[in-house]
Amino acid sequence: MKPDLSIESLALPHVAAMHAYVPGMQPMESGWVKLNTNENPFPPSPKVIEAIQRELANEARGLRLYPNPTSAPLRATIAAHHGLKVEQVLASNGCDDALNLLMRVFCSVDRPAGMTVPSYSLYTVLRSIQAAEMREVEFDRSFELPIDAIASSGANIFFLTSPNAPTGVSFAPERIAELLEKFSGILVVDETYAPFAEQNCVSLLADNPRLVIVRSFSKAYALAGMRTGYALANPEVISLLDRVRDSYNLDRLAQVAAKAALEDQAYYQGTIEATKVLRDKAAASYEERGWFVYPSAANFHFVEPRKGGGAGKAVAQDLFQCLLDNKILVRAFPNHALTQSFLRISVGSAEEMNRLGEILDAWQKK
Template sequence: MSNTNSALPPNQVAAAVPARLHANESPYGVPADIWQEIEEQLATLELNRYPNRAMRLFHQALSEHTGFPEEMILAGNGLEEIILLLLVALGRKGRVILPTPTFFVYQQVATALDLSVVELPLIAESWQLNIPLIVEEAGQEEGLIIICRPNNPTGNVFPREDILRLLKETKLTVVVDEAYYGFSEETMLEDVPHHDRLIILRTFSKTYGLAGIRLGYLIAHPQLVEIIDKVRPTFNLNALTATIGRVALRRQQELFAPLPTVIAERNWLAAELAGIPEVTVYPSETNFILIKLPCAAAPLWQELRQVGIYVRQLGEEMPNYLRISVGLRLENEKLVSALRQLL
């Protein structure tokens, strides 16, 4: 897909193709020369064989890339698989604490597994962690707490000190989901060697712009990785994904090249949305923006769909909110002009 970030007159914007602003994907396709390298690498694979070799090579490359030894890394079929594996492996050790709102998959999977889930609300509107509440709830019991940093759907980054405090004052295993780290440039990877109860999650879906290949990984103390690895299917990465993953690590700089544009575009979109009367826009350090509407979100969401604009509704607890992914300028303009008309 070409970069169509040029401004169009509003009448042409209204006629633009469907705007996919609901899944926090990258609007940019893979550059042609990286595609070529992927094709060359894929052509060397023996697809009649199980993917041992491709998986091993990817693990080695990821170890070199991150600087962590292989026994501290576990890769999976997108972060969603990693989330499932870690909830299966660690979720029964105690309660699973979820500061909410958070990425819906955590609630969905933990509930489906019949785990003991405790939802603790973020502080309303500032969307910060309520640390005294979490510390009190956790007591000195073992268990899991899952924190997205930056958080989805609120878009903010919790202070690193808050997470360190949880590690110090509780016995919880702390999962920090860094799916959007590339937009905030905030990471707690360097804290992993000092904390044997800290797990960091990363994905290729957002900053690499490769949601389609399904690739994610976790980094943690070797003992934790060993426990989670016991529930991992032997060949959870297929040879194509593992091979594309290696190319992505090699070509990271080029794949990350659109990030400043996405961030500039996010800031443009936030300013435009803030200019619509009665719409509250929350600061974001991600590739999406949370907004609060003066009315119920559901009918508006439906009307937007009818004009080919897809955004995310946030369920019963957030009936007046929408989450909007940052798209190309054309898509963002289409959204803004539709909201101006509909509100």
């Protein structure tokens, strides 16, 4: 007789004990204003659509064939865009794929990862898959980069978002260069939102072989639905990542879409500048309400709403529920003392931001 074992008991204990990443709500019905996952309010470049349509021509016969296994044409385009060698680029199935590969290569039971807190919660999920320890370095409310604490964390690989999520605060390349001088492990600078910022760390790659930069096509390039991203690093790091990635990690349509997007910088610089205008207008409106808002170098704001002269977790939760009741989605972070009084609000279209403003006015008048 077969032993009566539960499925969970057959799983690796550390996997059975872990919690999955919880993404922002994705409503299925229409009528929602989605300001919770920092998606682009503008459509992709028309050239992206044309590239996909070309790939689907002739009854989409090309789809029966495997894609380019290394995403070679896309890698070459990314390298040219950043002034790097192809050997310094890895194309990935979204930014998250690159992060996962980095964890596989540089993180294990006896090689801890590290991250600043608060930050992107997926990092914790990925280190859990490796049964590894996470060394957390806490920000204070100033969100100044805690260089010495990171350098002494003992992490083998450390993840830093710049611009930071969830605040949008950007860290100067000079400060990150200072960190690289003191930190002895692999430093991953997650630049998912960098196209909206005034500065980035790509120039630091030349002199820092332990630096890895991760980028995404989901935000500035309006391709969240295509799941494309990439990593920039020393060729030795890229070679290691290539050894552990899926052999066909990026499908044919994603490859051609991302390539076409990078090749149409004129279009995207226009939409990025338009997003910045909407961002700055929104920041001014939050400040006019007497709310605290961090200076954002991304396409979202981290705001501390006030009502009746007060702020706090209860106020943030009350506004969150009011917005939800009016079919407006934002993101709350109630489980950390530094974030519980804040909401993260994406920059939407002009129409969406006007709708948001109407509901905020009504909420404050209650």
